[in-house]
Amino acid sequence: MKLNKRIPSGREKDEASIVLLTQLREKLYSEQIGSARRAAFNLSWMQEDGLDILKEALFSRAYKRTKCAAAYGLRKMRGRMGKIALDVLSQGLKYPDKDSAAVCRNALLVLKGMAPKKSFNKKNNHTGNFEIRHIPDKKRRRRTIKDISKHRNNFHR
Numbered sequence: 001m002k003l004n005k006r007i008p009s010g011r012e013k014d015e016a017s018i019v020l021l022t023q024l025r026e027k028l029y030s031e032q033i034g035s036a037r038r039a040a041f042n043l044s045w046m047q048e049d050g051l052d053i054l055k056e057a058l059f060s061r062a063y064k065r066t067k068c069a070a071a072y073g074l075r076k077m078r079g080r081m082g083k084i085a086l087d088v089l090s091q092g093l094k095y096p097d098k099d100s101a102a103v104c105r106n107a108l109l110v111l112k113g114m115a116p117k118k119s120f121n122k123k124n125n126h127t128g129n130f131e132i133r134h135i136p137d138k139k140r141r142r143r144t145i146k147d148i149s150k151h152r153n154n155f156h157r
Contacts, residue, residue: 021046025053028073033065040073047081055088064099071107086111 024046027039043050050073057070077085089111092104109115 017049021049021053024050025057028053028057028069029062029066031065033069036066036069037072040069041076044073044076044078044081044085051077051081051084051088054085058088058092058103059095059097059100061097064103067100067103071103075107075111 021043024039024043027035028043030036030039040054043053046053054070054073057066058074060066071089074085074089086108089104089107092100093108095101095104
């Protein structure tokens with residue numbers, strides 16, 4: 001996805017922060033979900049600038065993996081930005097895009113401590129109370145190399 005150039009908000013103090021925000025924004029729209037989530041987490045530490053970028057990604061026409069990563073970054077906001085991020089996720093519930101609304105709903109469920117329900121195929125759902133354990137054999141002693149060589153010599157006679 002080709003990104004438009006971001007207009008600096010004026011809060012950035014120097015050129016290095018502008019470059020860092022640009023790099024994190026590009027990684028947020030990455031095809032690899034791991035690097036997108038890492039970028040979203042780093043943006044969650046960037047206060048207002050990070051919030052602006054994450055909000056833009058969540059409500060844009062980006063892929064769902066980008067929206068999920070943006071919601072992850074909003075969930076990880078701390079301090080005074082946590083409440084604002086929670087408001088952004090709440091506003092996302094009313095957003096007309098179905099993907100954005102679903103991502104916001106799932107993020108709010110995770111924040112409340114309730115994991116979103118995942119659909120599993122009941123045929124392949126093998127959950128039981130079985131526990132695989134290793135029980136050592138007490139009667140059998142360990143064979144040494146000497147025992148093996150004796151056994152070979154006796155066998156070949």
